[in-house]
Amino acid sequence: MESLELGSDRLALRYHDMPGTGPPLIFIHGLGCASSCDYPCIASDPALAGRRMLLVDLLGSGFSDHPADFGYGVDDHARTVVELARHLSLDDLDLFGHSLGGSVAIVAAGLLGGRVRHLVLAEPNLRPGGGVLSRGIAAATEDDYVARGHDELARWARAEGLGILAAALSISSPSSRPVWIGHAKARRVFAPGSPESCPRRCCAACCSRRAWRDSKARS
8 A cells, every 4th residue: 555645744645556557547435435445346347457546545534644633625635636646647547536535526626627537426415515424424513423423323324235334333433533533524524504504404414314313213
């Protein structure tokens, strides 16, 4: 696994650089995930044989550093992807982003300009404010998420058949740095709006919390 040191704090952004030819394909994962876990099986697919691929763990995820004072907003993550492209002197590249990673990929593509040949998005958040999962996490206070929300989310993921996400959540201590950083990341994604700013007090965050409770009741 490779590592790029970022900024004066020398934060480690870690990634797999899978050898191949032609413009590389950069994989950017979603909230609560890591490219080092999610994408090796995809990278090994015969359809991508011989293609150079970069599997990036965003700061706060996977094997990368989990700094307490990093911004964790979409723009913050996008700038680290751009820095990686510059570090590797990539003149042409393709970007793939899933969920939160889709939002990061969109912003990164704008910053990289003509160097991006193709932008591939899977379940991206195309509007500000995040998706159902990030809104549900952001709706809780940090104390509530650490005390109850993290375990509830793991049970919800298991009930919904999201085995890898459930396993990743289950092995994280609710009081550990990755957990409360995950909460911070969700709140940054949700930053353009909040449950308190919704005049009807009825938004996706509320719906998501009810979905977790309903899923819990069904299981």
